[in-house]
Amino acid sequence: MTPTDTADQIRTQLGQMGHAARAAARLMARANTAAKNRALREIATQMEAQRAQLIEANIRDMQAGRAQGLDAALLDRLELDNTRIDDMIAGLLQVADLPDPVGEIEHLRYRPSGIQVGRMRVPLGVVGIIYESRPNVTIDAASLCLKSGNATILRGGSEALHSNQAIAACIAAGLRASDLPETAVQVVGTSDRAAVGALITMPEYLDVIVPRGGTGLIERVSREASVPVIKHLHGVCHVYIDDRADPQKAFDIALNAKTRRYGVCNAMETLLVAEGIAAEILPRLAAAYESKGVELRGCERTREILPRCLAAVEADWAEEYLAPLLSIRVVADMDAAMAHIARYGSGHTEAIVSEDYSRSRRFLTEVDSSSVMVNASTGFADGFEYGLGAEIGISTDKIHARGPVGLEGLTSRKWIVLGDGHIRQ
Amino acid sequence: MTPTDTADQIRTQLGQMGHAARAAARLMARANTAAKNRALREIATQMEAQRAQLIEANIRDMQAGRAQGLDAALLDRLELDNTRIDDMIAGLLQVADLPDPVGEIEHLRYRPSGIQVGRMRVPLGVVGIIYESRPNVTIDAASLCLKSGNATILRGGSEALHSNQAIAACIAAGLRASDLPETAVQVVGTSDRAAVGALITMPEYLDVIVPRGGTGLIERVSREASVPVIKHLHGVCHVYIDDRADPQKAFDIALNAKTRRYGVCNAMETLLVAEGIAAEILPRLAAAYESKGVELRGCERTREILPRCLAAVEADWAEEYLAPLLSIRVVADMDAAMAHIARYGSGHTEAIVSEDYSRSRRFLTEVDSSSVMVNASTGFADGFEYGLGAEIGISTDKIHARGPVGLEGLTSRKWIVLGDGHIRQ
Numbered sequence: 001m002t003p004t005d006t007a008d009q010i011r012t013q014l015g016q017m018g019h020a021a022r023a024a025a026r027l028m029a030r031a032n033t034a035a036k037n038r039a040l041r042e043i044a045t046q047m048e049a050q051r052a053q054l055i056e057a058n059i060r061d062m063q064a065g066r067a068q069g070l071d072a073a074l075l076d077r078l079e080l081d082n083t084r085i086d087d088m089i090a091g092l093l094q095v096a097d098l099p100d101p102v103g104e105i106e107h108l109r110y111r112p113s114g115i116q117v118g119r120m121r122v123p124l125g126v127v128g129i130i131y132e133s134r135p136n137v138t139i140d141a142a143s144l145c146l147k148s149g150n151a152t153i154l155r156g157g158s159e160a161l162h163s164n165q166a167i168a169a170c171i172a173a174g175l176r177a178s179d180l181p182e183t184a185v186q187v188v189g190t191s192d193r194a195a196v197g198a199l200i201t202m203p204e205y206l207d208v209i210v211p212r213g214g215t216g217l218i219e220r221v222s223r224e225a226s227v228p229v230i231k232h233l234h235g236v237c238h239v240y241i242d243d244r245a246d247p248q249k250a251f252d253i254a255l256n257a258k259t260r261r262y263g264v265c266n267a268m269e270t271l272l273v274a275e276g277i278a279a280e281i282l283p284r285l286a287a288a289y290e291s292k293g294v295e296l297r298g299c300e301r302t303r304e305i306l307p308r309c310l311a312a313v314e315a316d317w318a319e320e321y322l323a324p325l326l327s328i329r330v331v332a333d334m335d336a337a338m339a340h341i342a343r344y345g346s347g348h349t350e351a352i353v354s355e356d357y358s359r360s361r362r363f364l365t366e367v368d369s370s371s372v373m374v375n376a377s378t379g380f381a382d383g384f385e386y387g388l389g390a391e392i393g394i395s396t397d398k399i400h401a402r403g404p405v406g407l408e409g410l411t412s413r414k415w416i417v418l419g420d421g422h423i424r425q
Numbered sequence: 426m427t428p429t430d431t432a433d434q435i436r437t438q439l440g441q442m443g444h445a446a447r448a449a450a451r452l453m454a455r456a457n458t459a460a461k462n463r464a465l466r467e468i469a470t471q472m473e474a475q476r477a478q479l480i481e482a483n484i485r486d487m488q489a490g491r492a493q494g495l496d497a498a499l500l501d502r503l504e505l506d507n508t509r510i511d512d513m514i515a516g517l518l519q520v521a522d523l524p525d526p527v528g529e530i531e532h533l534r535y536r537p538s539g540i541q542v543g544r545m546r547v548p549l550g551v552v553g554i555i556y557e558s559r560p561n562v563t564i565d566a567a568s569l570c571l572k573s574g575n576a577t578i579l580r581g582g583s584e585a586l587h588s589n590q591a592i593a594a595c596i597a598a599g600l601r602a603s604d605l606p607e608t609a610v611q612v613v614g615t616s617d618r619a620a621v622g623a624l625i626t627m628p629e630y631l632d633v634i635v636p637r638g639g640t641g642l643i644e645r646v647s648r649e650a651s652v653p654v655i656k657h658l659h660g661v662c663h664v665y666i667d668d669r670a671d672p673q674k675a676f677d678i679a680l681n682a683k684t685r686r687y688g689v690c691n692a693m694e695t696l697l698v699a700e701g702i703a704a705e706i707l708p709r710l711a712a713a714y715e716s717k718g719v720e721l722r723g724c725e726r727t728r729e730i731l732p733r734c735l736a737a738v739e740a741d742w743a744e745e746y747l748a749p750l751l752s753i754r755v756v757a758d759m760d761a762a763m764a765h766i767a768r769y770g771s772g773h774t775e776a777i778v779s780e781d782y783s784r785s786r787r788f789l790t791e792v793d794s795s796s797v798m799v800n801a802s803t804g805f806a807d808g809f810e811y812g813l814g815a816e817i818g819i820s821t822d823k824i825h826a827r828g829p830v831g832l833e834g835l836t837s838r839k840w841i842v843l844g845d846g847h848i849r850q
Contacts (some may be wrong), residue, residue: 026767030791103790109812115801117811122793124823207823226648228824249846256848342451351842364841365528366455368547376540376844385849386542386840387534398549398632399653400825403840415811415828416789417776419801421674423681424810 007194014198017153018205020183021126025151027181029123033100035178036147040096043143043174044089050170051085057166058135065133065159077134080163088139091390095143098389101407102149105416115422119413123149125207127410128199129392130221132213133157138167141210142185144392148410151184153206155199157213158191165189200225210405212393230405233396234320235265235348237378240337240363242354243276249375250281250353251288256377257351259292263322265394266349266371266381270317270327272337278330279305294324301330317344334359338366345369347396349381349403370396370403432619439623442578443630445608446551450576452606454548458525460603461572465521468568468599469514475595476510482591483560490558490584502559505588513564516815520568523814526832527574530841540847544838548574550632552835553624554817555646557638558582563592566635567610569817573835576609578631580624582638583616590614625650635830637818655830658821659745660690660773662803665762665788667779668701674800675702675778679710681802682776684717688747690819691774691796691806695742695752697762703755704730719749726755742769759784766792772821774798774806774828795821795828 047054058080065075101121108118127150129141138156145152156164168187175182188195200209200221209229211221218231239257241250257268273281282305289296296302297312309328316327317340331337334352341350351373352363360374371381381403383391388406395401401409472479483505490500526546533543552575554566563581570577581589593612600607613620625634628651635655636646643656664682666675682693698707707730714721721727722737734753741752742765756762759777766775776798777788785799796806806828808816813831820826826834 026791026793029793030787111810111812113805113810115805115810117805120789120797125793223651228653228822230824246846252846252848260849353846362455364545366451368451368454368550369839371840371842372545373842374844376842376847377849379849380538380540380542380842380844380847381840382849385536385538385540387536397653398837399655400837402837412823412825412827414794415796415806417796417798417801417805419799419805421671421677421778422801422805423677424685424802424804424807 007198010190010192010194011198013190014188014195014202015205017186017188018126018202021151021153021186022205024181024183025123025125028146028149028151028184029102031149031180035180036100036149037096039146039174039178039180040092040143042177043171044092046170046173047085047089047092047167050166051082054080054085054163054166054170055082057162060162061160068159070159074133074159077132078160078163080135084136088136091140092143095147095390098147098407100147101411106413108416113422113424114419116418118416120416121408121411122414124410124412125150126205127152128155128206128209128227129153130155130196130199130209130211130213130217131157132217133159135160135163135167137212138164138187140390141392142171144390144407144410146185148407150410153186153188153199155188155195161191196221197224200227203227210393230393230395230401230409231397232265232393234346235267235394236269236318236320236344236346237266237349238270238272238337238341238345239268239351239353239378240272240334240341241274241277241281242334242352242356242359243274244356244359245277245353246355247277247281250277251285253351253353253375253377254285255288257379258289258294258326260377260379262324266378267322268326268378269319269321270329270344272329272331272340274334274337275301275330275332278302282306282328289326292324294326296326296328298328299330302328305330320346334363338363341367341369348394349373349378351376351378370394432623435615435617435619436623438615439613439620439627440630442611442613443551443627446576446578446611447630449606449608450548450550453571453574453576453609454527456574456605460605461525461574462521464571464599464603464605465517465568467602468596469517471595471598472510472514472517472592475591476507479505479510479588479591479595480507482587485587486585493584495584499558499584502557503585503588505560509561513561516564517568520572520815523572523832525572526836531838533841538847538849539844541843543841545841546833546836547839549835549837550575551630552577553580553631553634553652554578555580555621555624555634555636555638555642556582557642558584560585560588560592562637563589563612565815566817567596569815569832569835571610573832575835578611578613578624580613580620586616621646622649625652628652635818655818655820655826655834656822657690657818659771660692660819660821661694661743661745661769661771662691662774663695663697663762663766663770664693664776664778664803665697665759665766666699666702666706667759667777667781667784668699669781669784670702670778671780672702672706675706676710676713678776678778678800678802680713682804683714683719683751685802685804687749690745691803692747693751693803694744694746695754695769697754697756697765699759699762700726700755700757703727707731707753714751717749719751721751721753723753724755727753730755745771759788763788763791766794770794773819774803776801776803795819
């Protein structure tokens with residue numbers, strides 16, 4: 001398929017893929033753990049065997065990307081070298097080793113009527129993943145969907161088309177070798193953007209869409225989708241240093257939360273400091289940030305303590321910098337900090353540094369974010385750190401899944417009832 | 426407000442309600458269990474004290490309804506008499522007695538990094554409920570949202586406007602008396618249908634929409650909403666009688682599932698019978714159905730056994746009769762039954778009657794419905810029977826909540842992290 005196909009043709013093609021995915025989903029839902037793990041290991045074997053083809057396909061994408069003038073960051077994400085193939089293979093084997101969530105029965109209890117009622121974990125069905133030109137996401141997403149018993153339709157960025165097709169060939173060979181339906185993982189083979197529009201408006205075939213990528217993509221998908229979306233928007237994360245904080249812990253956490261990595265969603269973007277401790281803590285922190293090349297933008301009271309700090313403007317408080325930039329605000333107390341977070345935060349991750357029991361307890365309870373922390377760096381907001389084993393993304397939604405989404409987030413629970421001829425009065 | 430208001434005015438008004446609801450939601454999320462229970466009991470007291478006003482307001486709605494020519498079923502649902510007020514009061518007290526889901530922490534465990542990670546149950550935030558002209562839903566929905574720590578905006582059918590406003594006055598008085606924000610429960614005061622359109626497209630103010638009512642309303646809301654929807658569509662429920670069924674259990678369950686009540690979503694609409702047992706079981710069942718006035722529509726093989734049975738057409742298999750009508754199909758075996766369910770079912774509730782261990786196990790695992798039962802009547806698919814204590818609806822969605830939705834379905838879980846100055850490497 002080429003970009004000259006009409007939107008109608010693309011819709012028809014995606015409808016056929018959706019239909020095949022539905023059929024595959026029924027078989028995947030009943031596939032046993034051993035078969036799913038065998039497929040994951042077999043895909044790893046295929047990737048190992050087809051290294052040369054994978055790199056060759058990627059070279060075609062890289063050449064086209066350079067000719068198109070893609071910037072260095074995009075080209076870096078697009079590239080597949082031996083190390084990245086090693087990582088993908090390791091990822092497949094890790095997912096094979098994770099416990100299978102499907103079929104777990106919880107809370108099976110007798111009711112007064114005599115029936116037993118419980119809940120069984122089941123796959124969602126067909127999962128659509130829309131992502132940018134990062135070929136490794138193809139394997140990440142496919143392996144998590146496969147292990148959780150879902151069928152999946154993957155639509156990666158058009159710049160990675162050849163790489164994704166080469167990876168898709170490995171996945172198909174792995175599924176075939178394990179007697180699982182080849183259509184359990186399908187990669188959309190057209191680079192036409194109309195494919196995204198078609199995919200997100202097929203609720204008859206898809207049970208959920210996970211967009212992974214820039215804010216523009218995610219906002220478009222959320223706005224136009226008639227399929228439920230598990231989405232990750234901004235990460236405007238805060239650390240609040242309370243006046244009862246241990247200064248060393250505050251220093252370590254505030255430095256780590258900002259400087260561990262800049263381009264990640266769990267990096268701190270705004271530091272809130274109680275006025276009672278600001279003069280003590282800020283100069284030492286500012287020196288450390290400066291030595292790391294972090295630009296500071298502060299409120300007026302911050303600038304009284306740090307005269308070289310630039311002035312923050314209103315827009316700074318709501319900005320996800322994803323860069324060596326930090327806004328700092330001195331606040332009266334924890335209530336002022338929580339009010340700031342409620343107003344400007346994105347509900348991703350917030351941390352308090354405090355030795356005060358009651359304040360820590362209130363912060364944990366009252367801050368409405370997907371991760372809320374006491375005396376720990378926001379950098380811990382991550383599926384691997386939380387023990388999920390793998391992560392399909394971090395949800396900033398409130399329903400279904402909040403925060404890091406692993407295998408469990410790709411499942412749901414149905415009710416099961418066991419009786420012995422029971423009828424309802 | 427009257428139906429002559431412009432859509433813009435209505436949008437502005439609902440925006441103000443949404444803004445107030447957001448502020449109330451923050452206070453509700455931190456309200457303790459005692460305060461929420463006090464409010465529920467205080468609302469009950471107010472309803473008791475204002476019986477006369479409630480009935481008077483309802484008489485105005487009933488008179489207008491009769492003048493408009495509403496049919497008898499609608500008028501019946503609209504009516505508020507002393508018995509229904511008693512039921513609403515009892516419902517409020519029952520919800521007050523339920524355990525509070527908010528704040529429950531699960532699986533708090535140490536990770537190798539030294540942090541403790543767990544999940545805390547929290548309210549969703551602001552819940553919008555759109556429903557038909559049944560004033561009792563106003564109290565049901567308000568009480569469940571209140572107990573689960575959510576703010577709510579209620580939009581009932583326009584025919585019940587005066588009744589709902591009288592109930593809203595009781596709710597407001599109860600909230601005031603308990604020091605909870607009055608705007609925690611707001612009833613939309615316009616009968617203009619544009620209010621629904623505005624409500625479902627305010628993701629900045631609403632976290633979830635629960636439409637309760639006819640298929641037309643629910644389909645419209647699902648199609649147009651930019652807010653996530655917890656919805657309940659059709660209930661095309663099946664009972665499959667396996668050839669290894671105990672005939673008495675099969676008889677009891679098949680009769681109960683159809684005839685306990687006809688107009689409910691968990692009533693059986695299609696009976697599937699294995700060919701090996703059809704001749705033994707169907708004549709006795711048909712006689713019982715006939716004595717209850719149930720019209721039967723069967724496949725060809727059914728009609729060979731039951732010559733007086735009408736012929737089912739293709740459309741019968743997908744129909745939610747909600748009436749004393751039953752379609753019957755003789756199938757080769759359980760696989761054929763499951764294929765029929767996958768094709769025609771709505772994913773609501775299905776039951777198998779069988780003494781066979783392996784088949785029961787497979788049916789439980791492989792049937793993809795919100796409730797799957799062995800040797801029990803589909804009539805048990807209900808929040809009260811499952812032990813939820815109360816029910817805001819039955820979800821036929823796959824993400825977030827499947828099946829009966831109680832207090833837990835109005836909550837989500839955030840991650841909490843406890844450290845002691847931990848930073849991430």
